[in-house]
Amino acid sequence: MKLFPIRGGIHPDYRKELSSEKVIVALPLPAALYIPLQQHIGVPSEVLVNVGDLVKKGQMIARSGGTLSAPQHAPTSGHIRSITDIPAPHPSGLAQTTIVLEPDGKDEWGELPAPIVDPFTADPHTINERVAASGIVGMGGAAFPSAIKLNLGTQKKLEILLLNGAECEPYLTCDDRVMREHADEVIDGARIMAHALGVHRVVVAIEQNKPQAIDAMTRAASAFSEVEVVGVPVQYPMGSERHLVQAITGRETPAKKLTADIGVLVHNVATARAVHHAVRFGRPLISRVVTVSGKAVREPNNIEVPIGARVADLIAFCGGFSVEPESLVNGGPMMGQPLPGLDVPVVKGMSGILALTAAEINQQPASSCIRCGVCVTICPCGLSPVDMAAFIRKDNFETAAKLGVMDCVSCGSCSWLCPSHIPLVHYFNYAKGMINAQDREQRKIEQTRMLAEAHALRVEKAAAEKAAFLAAKKAQAAAASAAKEKDGTPA
Amino acid sequence: MLLAVSSLTIMGVTLGSILGAAAYFLAVEEDPLEEELKAMLPGSQCGQCGYVGCSQYAVALAKDEAPITLCTPGGKAVIEVLAKKMGVTADLSEHEEKVPEYAFIIEDLCIGCTRCIKECSVDAIMGANKLMHTVIAEACHGCEKCIQVCPTDAIVMHPVPLTLSSWHWAKPEDQHVVH
């Protein structure tokens, strides 16, 4: 298959060998599971259980909170110990409502929805409903509710389902292992999704540094002519949706558009596997494979983890720290976010936990920009990081937006290469946050104006009605007294 | 990503309609500047600026008789657009950005007198005669007018909580380095 070049990008030290040969192992059930109500983009789910309830494995314990939301299910059987606020696995460490489940050790399944016997003749709607009810969200990290993306098939003209197995972030090997060990499940899930979307072509893209995964997936796909497995060049950030689509199709996604607008829908390989489980067995998303790595971890590993296990449980399972880590990261080292601590739970979108040593992150104090232009040359989005950062430093978000800061995918390539160690991507994350906050404020003002206008109208109408009522009453009274006068007139 | 895209679209549409509305008013009104300024204010007529309502403040602004920093519920966002319109640089150093707040009614103290309902210019308070009243936090814009009329001091202001979706990164500390 002919591939198309993508712009810029970098070649960081991948360090995947730390965990790539470790077969996926299941984490022994921890003493408690902490299941947050917000593990996805959108509104939090709504609790369905009470403290003290006995729940079965797979039972829905929180339902979807709205259109853009996802339900949560019990990862094992046990009792609901409490429903409380604990820190989220989010750089803010903000507390959020979390269901605490105490496993009873029986790991007993509840009643599950019936398998969809022949998904390829099933109504796409049935599959979307199953995916939604199974709480499946994008497992590559974005955690966008998958059913909503599958519904795009009815709204946009789609040609290709692109399965993202690039895994371009250093250290991470969970997708690699899933493809090597569960290729059939991934391919089946992808074909089911393609059927639900009404597309006739599935492309699985895998970076060429994962030859075993490419082999396994090619073998699993060989029986299906609509599925094609492609090795793509090792070039960070190949796994970014827009860049992967460009590499495969040569089409560039316009700014402020989705890849679906140019006919390609992207899903992660682990998400496809979750769809397979939900459709074929009625099993909701209650566990995921997480890579635990970094040189501060004694024995890096790929672990199948029940949702809600604490990061501390995983680190302990890996033999603890060999040295005190300099930083703890949720996700990969390039685009991942710092973890607020070890007591936070594993959530559906968490692909990796990295405990990195000072030598690995090689953090250095920033010095002045030497205008070398490297950041401009390598930005895969064709932006000018040095200029954007200069305006953001002065809080001039308007100009930064004109220069395209909202198109930055926060890949971190510019920061990584900058010889002056300027935290460029941090500036862009800050600017994007500020611009979104300004948008929210503007919308609130607009809403207030609308509500105030509606209120004024209502008050005016009420006043007019009252006046009309009084006038009518007055007229009535006048008429009555006139009549009385007439009656009273002596003949 | 999708969220950001849709918010941009929504903003585009709202901004478009504001421009549309402004153009319409411009055609009929006598003082275009006044109307434009009015369109930039929240329009809630809360009076916190010290004028009777948004229109009166807009008139004063147009005549250059009032500073651009008086609209509390509008906050920094409104000051910035006003500054741009008036061609002045907003001196935000003295402006203390109030943490956004919403009104909250303490159940036990509310006697259901309905006075607060009449006061709220955005219909953010729900309740009927003699029944407990509540504030719809999403609609409330924190003008505090309801607090002043409550006979039992049942209403208090709460800061709008930071959520996982409203939190964002602070500015990097190494600031002296990009030219």
Ligand code: SF4
């Ligand atoms: S890479 Fe760093 S030093 Fe070079 S131009 Fe960009 S910001 Fe300046």
Ligand code: SF4
């Ligand atoms: S500006 Fe954004 S997209 Fe470009 S290299 Fe930097 S982080 Fe990546």
Ligand code: SF4
């Ligand atoms: S503070 Fe009170 S009067 Fe003002 S908007 Fe909120 S509820 Fe309405």
Ligand code: SF4
């Ligand atoms: S003014 Fe106070 S007492 Fe009266 S209804 Fe409102 S909150 Fe309740």
